[in-house]
Amino acid sequence: MNTSFLLFALLNPLFALLAAPLYMALIRKVKAYAQGRRGPSLFQVYYDLRKLLQKEAVYSPTSSWIMRFTPYLNLSTLLVCSLFVPLVFVPEPAGGIGNIIVFLYLLALERFFTALGGLDAGSAFGGMGSSRSMSLAAVIEPTMVVAFAALAFVLKSLNLHQMFALNAGTILPISPTLVLVSISLFIILIVETGRLPVDNPATHLELTMINEAMILEQTGTNLALLELAHALKQFLLMGILINTILPVGLSTEIDAGKIAVSAFLFLLKAGLLAIIIGLFESALAKMRLFRLPAFYVMAFFFSALTILIEVFA
Amino acid sequence: MIDPLFLEGIIKVLFVFVLISAGLIISTRNLSSALTTYTIQSFLLAAVSFLLYLIDGKGQLLLLACLTLASKVILIPYFVSRIEEKIKIGRDLHFAYLEPTPSLLLSIGLILLSYTFLSRVFEGLPLSKLFFFGAVIGLSLTLMGMLVMFSRKKVVTKALGYLSMENGVLMFGLFVTELPFIIEVLIILDLIILVLLTTILAVGMDSSIEEYRQKFRELQIWTGVESR
Numbered sequence: 001m002n003t004s005f006l007l008f009a010l011l012n013p014l015f016a017l018l019a020a021p022l023y024m025a026l027i028r029k030v031k032a033y034a035q036g037r038r039g040p041s042l043f044q045v046y047y048d049l050r051k052l053l054q055k056e057a058v059y060s061p062t063s064s065w066i067m068r069f070t071p072y073l074n075l076s077t078l079l080v081c082s083l084f085v086p087l088v089f090v091p092e093p094a095g096g097i098g099n100i101i102v103f104l105y106l107l108a109l110e111r112f113f114t115a116l117g118g119l120d121a122g123s124a125f126g127g128m129g130s131s132r133s134m135s136l137a138a139v140i141e142p143t144m145v146v147a148f149a150a151l152a153f154v155l156k157s158l159n160l161h162q163m164f165a166l167n168a169g170t171i172l173p174i175s176p177t178l179v180l181v182s183i184s185l186f187i188i189l190i191v192e193t194g195r196l197p198v199d200n201p202a203t204h205l206e207l208t209m210i211n212e213a214m215i216l217e218q219t220g221t222n223l224a225l226l227e228l229a230h231a232l233k234q235f236l237l238m239g240i241l242i243n244t245i246l247p248v249g250l251s252t253e254i255d256a257g258k259i260a261v262s263a264f265l266f267l268l269k270a271g272l273l274a275i276i277i278g279l280f281e282s283a284l285a286k287m288r289l290f291r292l293p294a295f296y297v298m299a300f301f302f303s304a305l306t307i308l309i310e311v312f313a
Numbered sequence: 314m315i316d317p318l319f320l321e322g323i324i325k326v327l328f329v330f331v332l333i334s335a336g337l338i339i340s341t342r343n344l345s346s347a348l349t350t351y352t353i354q355s356f357l358l359a360a361v362s363f364l365l366y367l368i369d370g371k372g373q374l375l376l377l378a379c380l381t382l383a384s385k386v387i388l389i390p391y392f393v394s395r396i397e398e399k400i401k402i403g404r405d406l407h408f409a410y411l412e413p414t415p416s417l418l419l420s421i422g423l424i425l426l427s428y429t430f431l432s433r434v435f436e437g438l439p440l441s442k443l444f445f446f447g448a449v450i451g452l453s454l455t456l457m458g459m460l461v462m463f464s465r466k467k468v469v470t471k472a473l474g475y476l477s478m479e480n481g482v483l484m485f486g487l488f489v490t491e492l493p494f495i496i497e498v499l500i501i502l503d504l505i506i507l508v509l510l511t512t513i514l515a516v517g518m519d520s521s522i523e524e525y526r527q528k529f530r531e532l533q534i535w536t537g538v539e540s541r
Contacts, residue, residue, distance in 0.1 A: 176322070176325045176329045180329055180333070183333070294340065294413060294414045297340075297414045298336070298340065298417070300417075300418075301336055301417045301418070301420070301421060304421045305332055305336075305421065305424070308421070308424055308425065309328075309329070309332075312428055312445075312446055
């Protein structure tokens with residue numbers, strides 16, 4: 001444990017926690033503009049979170065400790081995850097932090113407990129959402145593993161910190177195949193955060209819900225924590241994508257000025273990505289549930305292609 | 314003079330985009346987006362050919378780039394878009410043997426196959442890595458075009474599959490065999506004729522029987538045959 005890492009462990013999660021909800025709001029705003037509305041203010045998410053945090057949680061009589069435990073577990077899992085994705089600067093490696101396999105398992109843990117929490121309340125909606133989420137997870141997880149394997153193969157490390165340290169400071173990505181991995185990562189980002197065409201985050205209709213259905217029974221503080229965790233997950237996946245395709249400005253040394261520049265640039269790049277996601281969502285209709293594997297196979301195709309090309313060329 | 318290594322880097326990026334476009338043609342269900350993808354793919358090939366000209370300085374490559382630009386980026390897509398307007402079919406939802414998802418998985422296999430095949434063929438030949446890679450992509454593009462041709466049922470998509478197959482041949486020719494220029498010109502002429510024929514067939518077949526008869530009357534075929 002060195003000072004560089006300690007500073008990172010303080011700064012990075014704090015930065016992620018503060019900035020993450022903003023991008024949920026930005027995507028919502030872009031979608032509103034695309035539909036010809038003005039949309040809520042960018043800070044509405046923060047007001048909502050504050051409001052929810054002040055409210056008490058209500059539990060269904062059939063629910064057990066899982067429902068009370070899930071929000072805390074999810075948020076803490078994602079806070080740990082935020083140590084894995086360097087957003088403001090890349091620290092010197094410490095321990096097993098940054099290992100991509102641990103990262104994937106942490107995401108799986110979060111997904112598993114969200115599904116359990118959906119089942120726990122005993123409502124029909126929650127069970128349906130959990131069932132759908134788990135069946136989709138069974139298809140997307142192999143794809144995720146292949147995509148991250150491709151990333152690891154191109155950047156020659158299993159550690160996210162080392163990968164991005166290698167990539168940092170270049171204007172263009174170091175290998176053309178990173179473009180391919182980025183497409184896969186974008187699809188994974190869309191799937192993991194439950195956005196169109198996989199899931200519609202803006203609706204509470206029975207037919208279309210996946211992610212929303214699982215947290216439908218959560219209230220008050222717990223709901224706030226879950227939404228924060230969701231925003232954080234989106235922000236971290238966005239971070240991985242940005243550090244892969246557009247690493248320019250990511251600092252590798254501890255210097256107040258450089259860290260500030262890198263954080264500022266990251267906010268800008270994430271803003272750009274959020275606008276792209278918003279437009280992407282506005283342009284697409286929801287896919288039929290059974291056609292979704294075709295969407296995942298695109299991600300799989302591009303990741304497998306990356307590995308093939310890296311081996312050939 | 315631009316640094317050849319930098320140019321080679323750009324060519325590699327273009328290769329990646331060519332493969333992406335091939336994957337998109339296989340998986341799309343929308344005719345107009347398939348056409349746009351084909352146009353972009355042809356444009357990428359023209360760009361690759363131009364960059365190779367910058368590295369090699371052979372005038373033939375420049376001519377090839379111009380020819381590809383004129384025929385495959387402008388002329389052929391124009392004709393095909395005319396077909397798409399006439400037949401009023403926006404989407405191709407019928408597949409024979411293979412749906413897009415398994416086709417995509419299969420095409421990974423095809424790329425692997427062309428790699429193993431070509432690595433045996435070129436064993437011991439002094440071929441640079443870039444050129445070998447180009448050959449692999451050319452061959453797999455050809456095979457993927459073939460996959461499109463046999464897995465689709467609509468004539469227009471089949472024609473697009475054939476066209477992207479020819480793109481693969483062009484790519485292969487660019488990087489390995491140094492196809493004589495005259496043959497490339499002939500192939501492109503053939504392609505234009507093919508697309509014209511498809512236009513005529515598609516427009517004819519899509520109109521109703523009455524219209525067909527009307528057209529035959531106008532052209533004075535079968536005039537005396539009708540008994541009334």
